[in-house]
Amino acid sequence: MEMNPLEQALHSARALVMADLVAGDVADAEIVSLVEDAVTHRRWWVEQWPDGAGFVAGLIAQDVQDALLERYGRWPLCPVCEDGPHALDVEPELGPDPQWVCTKAAVRVAPVGGLGGVLRR
Ligand SMILES: [Zn+2]
Numbered sequence: 001m002e003m004n005p006l007e008q009a010l011h012s013a014r015a016l017v018m019a020d021l022v023a024g025d026v027a028d029a030e031i032v033s034l035v036e037d038a039v040t041h042r043r044w045w046v047e048q049w050p051d052g053a054g055f056v057a058g059l060i061a062q063d064v065q066d067a068l069l070e071r072y073g074r075w076p077l078c079p080v081c082e083d084g085p086h087a088l089d090v091e092p093e094l095g096p097d098p099q100w101v102c103t104k105a106a107v108r109v110a111p112v113g114g115l116g117g118v119l120r121r
Pocket residue numbers: 078079080081086102103104105
């Protein structure tokens with residue numbers, strides 16, 4: 001059975017965010033369940049607003065980032081700035097093709113799902 005476009009968008013968003021968590025070495029079981037919670041929440045959201053299907057990767061990345069901040073701390077840490085560790089931001093907050101950016105140095109660090117190439121472990 002083929003996945004419908006909404007499930008496909010959620011599936012790919014989940015894979016991208018998981019790849020970034022693995023890259024940062026924070027993908028333990030509890031954190032994976034945070035991702036599942038975010039996907040479940042955004043499934044509801046995108047069912048209400050199917051036009052937003054292209055935005056779920058950026059939204060799930062931010063949901064997971066917020067959930068991690070409460071339980072684990074800032075994530076993902078900026079690999080660009082040497083002094084004063086801070087977290088990267090997702091831009092656009094609500095839009096397609098989400099990127100991790102450092103707002104301090106005003107640089108694009110990697111697309112969501114692409115932190116594996118840039119994060120220091
Ligand atoms: Zn930075």
